[in-house]
Amino acid sequence: MTTGYDPVSRFELTYDVGKATSAPIVLRWDIPDGKTIRKVIPPLHEDAEVATTIEGLVRNCSPATFGKAGEEVLDESYRKAAKLDADQFSTNFNPYERLFADGKSMFEDHLAVVAELYKLNIYSGPSGRLRAHVDTPRGTKQFGSLVICLPYPHEGDQLRVAHQGQESIFDWSNKEADSINWAAFYRDCEHEVLEVESGHRITLTYNLYVHERLGGVISPVCALKGVAAIFYSIFYQMGLDVKVRPVMKGLPEIDYLRYLNRIGPKRRKQVQKANLLGTELQGITLSSIYGYDSGDQATRDRQGEMAIEMAQSYRLVQ
Ligand SMILES: O=C(O)CCC(=O)C(=O)O
Numbered sequence: 001m002t003t004g005y006d007p008v009s010r011f012e013l014t015y016d017v018g019k020a021t022s023a024p025i026v027l028r029w030d031i032p033d034g035k036t037i038r039k040v041i042p043p044l045h046e047d048a049e050v051a052t053t054i055e056g057l058v059r060n061c062s063p064a065t066f067g068k069a070g071e072e073v074l075d076e077s078y079r080k081a082a083k084l085d086a087d088q089f090s091t092n093f094n095p096y097e098r099l100f101a102d103g104k105s106m107f108e109d110h111l112a113v114v115a116e117l118y119k120l121n122i123y124s125g126p127s128g129r130l131r132a133h134v135d136t137p138r139g140t141k142q143f144g145s146l147v148i149c150l151p152y153p154h155e156g157d158q159l160r161v162a163h164q165g166q167e168s169i170f171d172w173s174n175k176e177a178d179s180i181n182w183a184a185f186y187r188d189c190e191h192e193v194l195e196v197e198s199g200h201r202i203t204l205t206y207n208l209y210v211h212e213r214l215g216g217v218i219s220p221v222c223a224l225k226g227v228a229a230i231f232y233s234i235f236y237q238m239g240l241d242v243k244v245r246p247v248m249k250g251l252p253e254i255d256y257l258r259y260l261n262r263i264g265p266k267r268r269k270q271v272q273k274a275n276l277l278g279t280e281l282q283g284i285t286l287s288s289i290y291g292y293d294s295g296d297q298a299t300r301d302r303q304g305e306m307a308i309e310m311a312q313s314y315r316l317v318q
Pocket residue numbers: 121130135147159191193203205
């Protein structure tokens with residue numbers, strides 16, 4: 001058994017896709033009588049035994065709903081799929097594994113990506129599908145979603161992701177089912193799962209959040225501490241548009257220069273102009289605190305790279 005990963009292409013739009021290697025993945029789930037837990041170890045080749053187990057998994061799922069005007073709605077013409085909620089199953093699949101394996105990437109910065117396991121979805125042929133939608137964001141820190149497709153044979157099933165007139169189709173149909181495919185995309189991307197013709201398309205979905213990394217070095221312009229930080233957090237959680245007047249002076253020169261070197265020319269100009277000694281109130285937005293700003297391509301690229309680093313997936317080697 002080997003582990004490793006293929007390099008992914010540069011993050012260009014709002015999502016990416018890749019394949020890599022991994023140890024076997026174990027999936028366990030509750031069955032409705034609450035007594036038994038089943039287990040599957042991919043690669044999920046369609047031999048009779050595995051097929052029977054997967055049929056059992058499908059039966060143990062419930063019909064997938066979707067959010068509409070704040071309510072969960074069941075409508076098979078919109079979404080025909082089965083699902084398990086995160087508290088009904090567990091898996092040893094670990095989206096961070098690749099990071100720990102090579103010990104670099106997104107943790108160089110003060111930002112970290114947190115992937116929260118959300119659901120297991122099964123789209124079955126014929127006619128399993130999910131029509132075009134934009135996910136309901138779960139809080140301001142959620143910047144995207146990650147979809148991991150487990151290796152079970154199926155046909156059809158393309159995932160279409162679109163953003164500002166550009167779109168991409170991820171075709172994960174397979175007969176061999178020896179690889180795990182994935183896609184990560186920003187929360188403002190429209191996406192849909194096209195009709196599955198045969199087999200079962202089994203996916204794990206994750207919400208991607210951006211967080212300050214514990215122990216990380218934060219950029220000088222982002223630094224709030226003490227009472228100011230507490231007030232900021234409270235107001236931020238209340239959804240208020242918090243403005244601050246920077247009064248910092250005499251920042252450590254090296255850090256400040258490093259920071260200026262790291263940011264783009266436009267931002268650099270703004271920062272130099274503000275000179276960190278404020279006369280005017282400035283907004284602190286998610287972009288200055290967490291680096292997320294859907295309107296700023298440079299920030300999006302950086303976040304995308306982080307998501308991709310984190311979201312590297314795995315090819316099973318037998
Ligand atoms: O399973 C997938 O490929 C996508 C799922 C999805 O878009 C959703 O649950 O909102």
